[in-house]
Amino acid sequence: MKVLVINCGSSSIKYELFDMDREDVLAKGLVERIGSDRSILTHRVTDREPWVETAEILDHRQGLNKVLALLVDRESGVLQSVEEVAAVGHRVVHGGESFSESVRIDADVVRAIQENVDLAPLHNPPNLSGIHAARHHLPHAEHVAVFDTAFHQTMPDYAYLYALPRVLYNKHKVRRYGFHGTSHQYVSQQAAALLEQPLETLKLISCHIGNGASCTAIQDGKSVDTSMGMTPLEGLMMGTRCGDIDPAIVPFVMAKEELTLGEVTSMMNKHSGLIGVSGLSSDMREIVEGTFEGNKQAKLALQMYTYRLRKTIGAYAASMDGVDAIIFTAGVGENASLVREWTCRALTYLGVELDKEKNAHLPRGPQVISTPESKVKVLVIPTDEELMIARETKRLVESAL
Ligand SMILES: Nc1ncnc2c1ncn2[C@@H]1O[C@H](COP(=O)(O)OP(=O)(O)O)[C@@H](O)[C@H]1O
Numbered sequence: 460m461k462v463l464v465i466n467c468g469s470s471s472i473k474y475e476l477f478d479m480d481r482e483d484v485l486a487k488g489l490v491e492r493i494g495s496d497r498s499i500l501t502h503r504v505t506d507r508e509p510w511v512e513t514a515e516i517l518d519h520r521q522g523l524n525k526v527l528a529l530l531v532d533r534e535s536g537v538l539q540s541v542e543e544v545a546a547v548g549h550r551v552v553h554g555g556e557s558f559s560e561s562v563r564i565d566a567d568v569v570r571a572i573q574e575n576v577d578l579a580p581l582h583n584p585p586n587l588s589g590i591h592a593a594r595h596h597l598p599h600a601e602h603v604a605v606f607d608t609a610f611h612q613t614m615p616d617y618a619y620l621y622a623l624p625r626v627l628y629n630k631h632k633v634r635r636y637g638f639h640g641t642s643h644q645y646v647s648q649q650a651a652a653l654l655e656q657p658l659e660t661l662k663l664i665s666c667h668i669g670n671g672a673s674c675t676a677i678q679d680g681k682s683v684d685t686s687m688g689m690t691p692l693e694g695l696m697m698g699t700r701c702g703d704i705d706p707a708i709v710p711f712v713m714a715k716e717e718l719t720l721g722e723v724t725s726m727m728n729k730h731s732g733l734i735g736v737s738g739l740s741s742d743m744r745e746i747v748e749g750t751f752e753g754n755k756q757a758k759l760a761l762q763m764y765t766y767r768l769r770k771t772i773g774a775y776a777a778s779m780d781g782v783d784a785i786i787f788t789a790g791v792g793e794n795a796s797l798v799r800e801w802t803c804r805a806l807t808y809l810g811v812e813l814d815k816e817k818n819a820h821l822p823r824g825p826q827v828i829s830t831p832e833s834k835v836k837v838l839v840i841p842t843d844e845e846l847m848i849a850r851e852t853k854r855l856v857e858s859a860l
């Protein structure tokens with residue numbers, strides 16, 4: 460069964476085509492800067508040079524049309540016809556309380572995703588554009604939605620409620636939802652396999668640190684707490700997002716700087732975090748380089764980033780009354796050894812002992828980077844949200860047969 464996975468951002472489409480009979484990746488790629496006359500399409504097929512094309516791509520429908528054309532093209536293609544795509548798996552960021560599992564997409568599901576737009580104004584509208592475009596171009600295929608929020612629907616109420624008047628939850632569903640659930644779930648399963656222990660017996664803390672960053676406490680294979688909240692702005696310090704701040708700062712800054720609510724929201728989402736503190740970059744590679752070169756602001760940003768991650772790990776060890784393993788994943792977690800080292804260096808009270816050599820010289824694939832004596836294991840596990848979405852899509856399509 461061939462499954463196409465689509466992850467639509469506000470100005471991008473990430474895609475990956477799988478042959479699910481053997482979980483082979485046939486092709487994958489990225490359309491960037493949608494809405495401009497200089498959109499960039501990068502298309503990769505195993506063992507071939509990548510295709511890079513600049514073109515005017517005005518919306519997601521046009522972008523997806525280009526992708527499908529490349530997939531059936533004589534040179535760049537891997538399919539005879541788009542009819543071969545049996546199913547499409549869509550990443551949907553906010554499922555609200557409506558979805559605790561992946562679902563096959565029908566008119567009711569589209570309506571429910573639409574109803575959650577208010578809760579994720581940056582993420583859900585492009586996700587919906589992707590669904591509309593894919594259903595238009597691939598009407599024969601089954602379409603499945605896999606939600607970032609679904610894995611976190613197991614959190615207890617005392618973890619997901621805010622200490623606000625109850626009416627806000629009753630009327631508007633103001634609560635913690637949590638995100639990156641597909642990734643947290645995937646790496647927790649991989650961790651259990653690596654440790655050769657049943658997932659149901661483990662207390663895990665998973666740190667998904669990429670552009671967006673979140674930390675999740677996982678007990679018995681279930682999410683019991685997570686650092687992102689009603690929106691993906693809460694929690695850890697990120698590339699461009701501030702994470703936790705005193706909420707009273709918002710009206711204070713609005714008054715002092717004469718900013719609108721929209722401007723402060725944009726400041727917190729796009730101009731804060733690593734870029735806001737360092738003034739250098741939102742990219743951890745440049746922050747690490749800057750730190751080595753003696754840039755004080757870059758070093759401060761890195762200290763803040765790792766200090767806050769460490770505090771959250773401590774909090775989740777407390778909330779689960781212990782932890783068996785800490786997992787690092789996503790762009791920063793998988794690649795930045797300095798971030799892992801600084802985060803772990805004051806976790807000795809928990810019994811964490813990092814193997815510095817292993818941490819610095821990491822082979823590919825899932826790895827243990829703690830010493831054999833370490834009471835708490837530290838793991839690096841490459842995430843694969845696309846594979847997880849493809850598996851979910853196949854499972855749902857087959858269960859409907
Ligand atoms: N070698 C590296 N060292 C440090 N950071 C890295 C490295 N490679 C990638 N990153 C970081 O990973 C981030 C992207 O993570 P990723 O999980 O791909 O994000 P997203 O899926 O949210 O776009 C980049 O912004 C960069 O900061």
Ligand SMILES: CC(=O)OP(=O)(O)O
Nearest residue numbers: 638639670671672691
């Ligand atoms: C939910 C979220 O923050 O996603 P991303 O990390 O892809 O921005």
Ligand SMILES: [Mg+2]
Nearest residue numbers: 669670671789
């Ligand atoms: Mg990501």
